[in-house]
Amino acid sequence: MGMRRKVGSTKSPSVFSHEFVIQNHADIVSCIAMFMVVGLMFQVTQQTASLFITMQHNHTQVFNDTEPATEVTYYTNGTKDFCSVFFYLLIAIVLHAVVQEYILDKVNRRLHLSKVKHSKFNESGQLVIFYLASVIWGANIIFEENYVTNLALLWEGYPHTNMLFQTKFFYICQLAYWVHCFPELYFQKVKKDEMPARVQYATMYLVFIGATYALNLTRVGLCCMVIHYFMEALFHISRMLYYSEKSDFAKTGFSIWAVLFVIARFLTVTLAVLTFWFGLGRAENQVFDLATGNFNTFLIRINCLAAISLLQVWMMWNFLNFQLRRYREAAAAKQKAKQRQKERREAKLQAAKKRGSEASSDEGGDTDVSLTPRANKAENGGPRTRNRGGKKH
Numbered sequence: 001m002g003m004r005r006k007v008g009s010t011k012s013p014s015v016f017s018h019e020f021v022i023q024n025h026a027d028i029v030s031c032i033a034m035f036m037v038v039g040l041m042f043q044v045t046q047q048t049a050s051l052f053i054t055m056q057h058n059h060t061q062v063f064n065d066t067e068p069a070t071e072v073t074y075y076t077n078g079t080k081d082f083c084s085v086f087f088y089l090l091i092a093i094v095l096h097a098v099v100q101e102y103i104l105d106k107v108n109r110r111l112h113l114s115k116v117k118h119s120k121f122n123e124s125g126q127l128v129i130f131y132l133a134s135v136i137w138g139a140n141i142i143f144e145e146n147y148v149t150n151l152a153l154l155w156e157g158y159p160h161t162n163m164l165f166q167t168k169f170f171y172i173c174q175l176a177y178w179v180h181c182f183p184e185l186y187f188q189k190v191k192k193d194e195m196p197a198r199v200q201y202a203t204m205y206l207v208f209i210g211a212t213y214a215l216n217l218t219r220v221g222l223c224c225m226v227i228h229y230f231m232e233a234l235f236h237i238s239r240m241l242y243y244s245e246k247s248d249f250a251k252t253g254f255s256i257w258a259v260l261f262v263i264a265r266f267l268t269v270t271l272a273v274l275t276f277w278f279g280l281g282r283a284e285n286q287v288f289d290l291a292t293g294n295f296n297t298f299l300i301r302i303n304c305l306a307a308i309s310l311l312q313v314w315m316m317w318n319f320l321n322f323q324l325r326r327y328r329e330a331a332a333a334k335q336k337a338k339q340r341q342k343e344r345r346e347a348k349l350q351a352a353k354k355r356g357s358e359a360s361s362d363e364g365g366d367t368d369v370s371l372t373p374r375a376n377k378a379e380n381g382g383p384r385t386r387n388r389g390g391k392k393h
């Protein structure tokens with residue numbers, strides 16, 4: 001499951017060297033995760049192992065309004081979630097290596113990409129799988145909780161400290177994935193010029209998702225994530241098509257993404273304004289209470305709304321720069337194509353002129369050659385006439 005060694009390399013790296021860790025990081029990490037899972041089998045280590053593997057901070061509520069009475073297990077956030085994030089960080093590293101070796105590497109061998117395109121293609125491939133899985137998972141939670149049909153659920157009943165298992169597990173997996181992006185910079189040997197961009201977006205995801213989870217704003221955060229992830233998945237699919245030299249499909253994908261991207265930014269700002277300005281702004285319990293997880297104060301709401309709005313503005317700015325860069329590149333490519341076409345026409349004209357001059361010179365040479373025998377005949381005819389005359393005389 002580790003990185004494959006280059007063909008022809010007979011010397012194995014020394015144990016615990018950088019190259020050894022990079023080549024076998026998936027095997028090492030999977031052994032650590034398996035060691036934690038095995039800990040569940042023994043009573044002595046079961047409690048410690050479950051701290052990492054199972055979801056913590058749970059409690060059960062009994063509802064007597066139905067016959068028979070039903071019990072529902074809810075989960076809250078807490079400090080023990082760091083252990084869960086660590087374990088699923090290991091799982092994310094293993095899954096990253098599996099996707100890389102059994103899917104992306106096989107595709108790359110068929111495409112024969114350059115080193116720069118190879119790195120970006122792998123990055124987009126990993127993100128596409130994660131984004132699509134998150135969109136499907138998050139959309140399923142949204143429809144099951146009826147957030148689409150009743151938007152008021154995004155702010156009603158705040159603080160939303162009680163989460164179902166799938167909601168909490170979704171957020172734990174999100175945090176674990178974006179944390180795993182940092183060690184992957186070392187495992188994948190990412191170049192220094194590519195690191196700042198990857199560190200930037202991974203850090204921003206961690207900050208916003210972590211703040212949403214800590215402030216008990218999981219409902220509105222879930223909706224915003226699904227909208228954003230769908231746009232990102234479409235962008236990286238188009239990017240992979242572009243690097244695969246499927247220009248027509250890539251152009252169509254980028255065009256659709258450009259339209260939906262603006263709509264997504266508008267929807268995100270709309271949800272933020274409805275939740276933080278109108279919904280929570282009109283709630284009765286606008287107090288800061290750490291014990292109950294209530295952070296519904298004017299200062300926190302304004303900061304959250306400003307952070308989301310500034311993020312959307314920053315993304316729109318990058319979007320406009322991206323579109324302008326694409327427009328300039330397309331205009332430059334079109335200008336180059338026209339220049340090449342003009343050079344080809346000029347080359348054809350010059351070649352035609354050259355062939356015409358060579359043809360005229362050849363015709364002149366043939367005329368001189370055809371006159372030469374006649375001239376020789378005329379020269380030879382003079383003496384013959386004199387000879388004949390002499391004889392006759």
